[in-house]
Amino acid sequence: MNQCQIDLAKTPNGGLGREIVHKSLAVELSERDRAELHVHMNGAIPVSTIQDIFADELTELPSGFLIERDMLRHTPCQSLASYLTPWQVLRLFPKKRENLDRLSLAVVSSLAQNNVRFVELRSSVLYLAALQNCSPAQALERLLESSRTASDRFGMRLGLVLTVTRGDYSSVGLSTLLQAYQDLGEPDDVVGLDLAGDEEIAYPAELPSLFRKAKDRFGFGITIHAGETGRVENVRSAVELFGADRIGHGTAASKDPHLLDLLARQDICIEVCPISNRLTGAVPVDEAHPLLEFRRHQVPFVICSDNPAIHQRGLADDHATAMTEGLSANDISEQFDIAKRYSFIEGLN
Ligand SMILES: [Zn+2]
Numbered sequence: 001m002n003q004c005q006i007d008l009a010k011t012p013n014g015g016l017g018r019e020i021v022h023k024s025l026a027v028e029l030s031e032r033d034r035a036e037l038h039v040h041m042n043g044a045i046p047v048s049t050i051q052d053i054f055a056d057e058l059t060e061l062p063s064g065f066l067i068e069r070d071m072l073r074h075t076p077c078q079s080l081a082s083y084l085t086p087w088q089v090l091r092l093f094p095k096k097r098e099n100l101d102r103l104s105l106a107v108v109s110s111l112a113q114n115n116v117r118f119v120e121l122r123s124s125v126l127y128l129a130a131l132q133n134c135s136p137a138q139a140l141e142r143l144l145e146s147s148r149t150a151s152d153r154f155g156m157r158l159g160l161v162l163t164v165t166r167g168d169y170s171s172v173g174l175s176t177l178l179q180a181y182q183d184l185g186e187p188d189d190v191v192g193l194d195l196a197g198d199e200e201i202a203y204p205a206e207l208p209s210l211f212r213k214a215k216d217r218f219g220f221g222i223t224i225h226a227g228e229t230g231r232v233e234n235v236r237s238a239v240e241l242f243g244a245d246r247i248g249h250g251t252a253a254s255k256d257p258h259l260l261d262l263l264a265r266q267d268i269c270i271e272v273c274p275i276s277n278r279l280t281g282a283v284p285v286d287e288a289h290p291l292l293e294f295r296r297h298q299v300p301f302v303i304c305s306d307n308p309a310i311h312q313r314g315l316a317d318d319h320a321t322a323m324t325e326g327l328s329a330n331d332i333s334e335q336f337d338i339a340k341r342y343s344f345i346e347g348l349n
Contacts, residue, residue, distance in 0.1 A: 032332075034315050035339030036119040036304060038223070038248055038271035040163070040196075041107055042090040043307025044121075047071055049106040050089070053099045062088050073279045073310050080198075080229055083280045086310050095131050101146040107309075108150035108158070114314040117336075118157035118345055121147060122194050124165060125180070126173060136180040144187060159191035159345040161223065166197035171204045178214055191344035192221035195242065199229045208241035221245045221344030223271065227252035228282045235259060239268060246271055246302075246342060251282045253299075254290030260297035269300040269342040274321040275313055276306035289325035302339050303332075 047067065054061070061067070070085045077083040094100045111119055129139035144160060151158035162181070164174045174193070181190055193214055195207075215222050224238035228249035235253045238244040239262065250270040253259050263270070272291050277283040283290065294301045303322045305315045319332050340348045 032115060032319075033117050033336050034115050034319070035302075035336055035343065036111060036114075036116050036315055037246070037302050037339055037343060038273060038304035038306055039111070039119065039121060040307055041104075041121050041123040042087075044107045044110060044305075044309050045090075045103050046106050046110060046309050047312075049103055050093070053093045053103065056099060057093055057095045059092050059095070065089060071310070072312055073307075074312065076279055076281055076285055078281075080280050080282075086307075091127050093131065094128075097132065097142060100128070100132075100142055101149065104143075104146040104150040105153070108147070108154050108156060110308065110314065112154040112156060114308075114316045116156060116315060118159075118339075118343065118348060119151075120159045120161050120191060120344060122161045122163045122196075124163040124173075124196075125177060136176050137183040140177075140180045140190075141184055144184075144189060148189065157345055157348065159189055159343070161192040161194045161221075161344070162190060163194040163196050166195060166199065166201045166203050168202075168204065170195070170197075171207050171210055174207070174210050174214070178218075181218070186218060188346075190220075191346075192223060194223050194225070194248070195238075196225045196248070199226065199231050199234050208237070208243075212243040215243050223248055223344075226250060228277075228280065232256050232259060236262070239263070239266060244268060245344070249273060249277065249282055251277055251290050254293040257297070260293065260299055263299045264297050267300065269302055269338075270294055271304045272301045272322070273304050273306035274318050274325055275311050278321075279311060291322065292326045295327075295331075300338060300342065302342055303327075303335055 065088060071089060073083055094103055123143060125140050125143060126136055128143060129136045132139060147158055147160065162177045164170050193211060211222055214220055222242055222244045223246040224242050224244045225248035226234040226238040228251060230252050232252045232255055235247055235250050236259055238247055246269045248271050253263060274289060277289065291301060303318050305318045308314050323332060
């Protein structure tokens with residue numbers, strides 16, 4: 001059994017792919033250039049690196065937290081909250097500057113193993129300032145420096161996307177991040193803004209206009225996690241209020257043909273994360289993945305991995321899983337060019 005067949009056999013549908021993956025195609029898939037437009041930095045740190053950093057920083061795991069049970073996600077979770085259990089630990093490090101360098105290198109190395117040529121890496125940055133006892137601008141500077149060093153080493157283009165978390169403090173968080181970005185002289189490798197977090201939680205009324213202003217002023221791309229927990233209206237407001245260029249997940253949009261037409265008309269790309277969508281329950285086990293519905297309505301989409309280390313998989317597995325969900329080999333072969341077209345990183349060729 002070659003590697004690709006092994007990967008397909010591990011997919012949530014139990015390997016019931018409609019595509020027969022011949023060895024030559026498997027080789028082609030494994031060697032193909034890839035691009036990653038939706039990956040969370042702290043969901044991409046190999047567990048061995050996390051354990052090493054915990055030991056070095058003398059950090060204790062929260063009481064009752066078991067690495068094998070609580071850090072990794074291999075089977076569909078009861079709820080998104082349950083899927084997010086690993087973040088109880090992922091917010092506790094790195095306290096040391098050198099461990100930020102260490103984890104950046106591990107993240108980029110994992111991406112390189114999946115033939116990722118360019119990546120938009122997401123981070124909420126501010127937790128780093130608290131952990132490392134430094135200003136938000138220093139935290140952003142450290143993150144940029146360590147991710148630049150890592151990406152240079154692997155010859156990978158890297159853009160940073162600043163993640164804002166939904167909730168009462170989202171406007172303050174965004175303003176703080178933008179000030180840090182300006183304090184550093186508006187570095188070119190900060191390429192976009194992301195809104196993440198619990199979609200059931202309200203946000204301050206001014207938040208959408210703050211996103212739009214940042215887009216106009218700094219030229220950021222905007223991506224919004226929306227429609228992952230069934231809220232169709234969040235996808236619509238991402239487009240109409242936040243000025244989103246891309247939608248993270250967007251699975252609920254498939255329930256509204258008018259919304260799909262809007263996404264197609266405005267050329268809004270959906271970041272489809274096939275493995276994550278099954279594990280979070282965004283797509284229930286007994287339902288088809290909506291990516292075929294996206295294709296039918298000519299909504300552009302790009303296959304991404306979301307939190308590959310939590311899944312103990314990589315982008316190559318997400319591409320293989322997308323095939324078991326109904327994409328053709330030809331669809332997969334177009335993915336690199338689609339990612340280039342919708343990436344917020346400039347000057348890709
Ligand atoms: Zn995500």
